Amino acid sequence: MPAPRYHIIGNYFSPYVRKALLFLELKGLDYEIDPIAPFIGDDRFQQLNPLRRVPVLVDGARVVNDSSVICQYLEDRHPETPLYPADIGDRAQARWLEEFCDARLGEVVVWRMFFQKGVKRLLFGEATDEEVFAKARDEELPAALDYLESQLPADGFAFGAVSIADLSIASFLRNAALVRCAVDAQRWPRVAGVLERTWALPAFAKLVALETAIARTPVPEQHVALRALGAPVSAETLGTWPPRRGVMRIE
Ligand SMILES: N[C@@H](CCC(=O)N[C@@H](CS)C(=O)NCC(=O)O)C(=O)O
Known part of the structure; x- marks a missing residue:
């Protein structure tokens, strides 16, 4: 089977990730997800995004950070289903x-x-x-x-x-x-x-259903649980344990 076109890093509970996932879903794009919270990202995650924030979108050799930038990128690449007003x-x-x-x-x-x-x-x-x-x-x-x-x-x-x-x-x-x-x-x-x-x-209901199903699952077990639920979880993860606070803005 060919690899999915897009790889997205970020967990289902983040509203910023949810925005990017909704774009992928509504535009009918092929993607896989590494559903990690930013706090458990390893050093490879930090190399992709020095701010240690999710979502991160990987499109082949290109890394796209920030939900707004990602949504605009997906719109520019796939304008057939527009998600910005025409005017x-x-x-x-x-x-x-x-x-x-x-x-x-x-x-x-x-x-x-x-x-x-x-x-x-x-x-x-x-x-x-x-x-x-x-x-x-x-x-x-x-x-x-x-x-x-x-x-x-x-x-x-x-x-x-x-x-x-x-x-x-x-x-x-x-x-x-x-x-x-x-x-x-x-x-x-x-x-x-x-x-x-x-x-x-x-598309929204689908994401909420996944999120709801793992709400009580311990974070280190969420990958496996999501895969069992049919989510397009990637084979590889940048998640590690224990969590770290990263470039935290509010304590
Ligand atoms: N401007 C960024 C903000 C993303 C963001 O703050 N995501 C949260 C997850 S809800 C995060 O990664 N926080 C980790 C941190 O700030 O240390 C975007 O739109 O993607």
């Missing part, structure tokens, strides 16, 4: 919404909520800082949702057809759901509508 102004706005998610929801949902409640305890055996978590849940996330609500249409996806904007919003807010933080559809109906429509995409 230049809409495209800029879609990229901005992606950046808002990467930057602000990255800080609030990934680091102050998901990392605090999950990763910190599971990988590093450290307690959640409940104050940080509560502030993110009660103040910072609602403010970010208010902004998103002001930017979205009343119906449909953000720009007609599904695009990088919807995929970003849905990917990050999936991590809020993972720490039991749902978007109140009364207060943020537009955001909730985009979430409902994007989460219902078969």
Whole structure:
């Protein structure tokens, strides 16, 4: 059997990885995955990405880092199924919404909520800082949702057809759901509508099913478990144990 075209490094729980996986899935591309958390990447991982972050995409001899760069790369290589709006102004706005998610929801949902409640305890055996978590849940996330609500249409996806904007919003807010933080559809109906429509995409549901199935599997065993579930797991992994903190931004 020929090797898959693309090799992606990064775990199913990362919203940045999820974005890249959604691009691969929605564009119908052949890929394999080394589903490691960045914290367990070995020295070879660090050589690929000196920031020690996921996702990393490997296309033959080319290494592409950063989810936004990866998504744009896949769009440029495979424009047949467009995932950016056709209109230049809409495209800029879609990229901005992606950046808002990467930057602000990255800080609030990934680091102050998901990392605090999950990763910190599971990988590093450290307690959640409940104050940080509560502030993110009660103040910072609602403010970010208010902004998103002001930017979205009343119906449909953000720009007609599904695009990088919807995929970003849905990917990050999936991590809020993972720490039991749902978007109140009364207060943020537009955001909730985009979430409902994007989460219902078969590609999204497929990734969520894999993620859910291994949520309680110890990290060193996740490769084997995912392979058994039919995920396209690569034969080789850059994962190692114990985890290290890397170029950590927030403690
Ligand atoms: N700008 C990067 C951010 C990626 C990122 O921060 N990924 C997280 C996983 S959710 C990570 O690898 N964190 C490890 C770290 O910052 O040490 C992208 O869009 O890919």
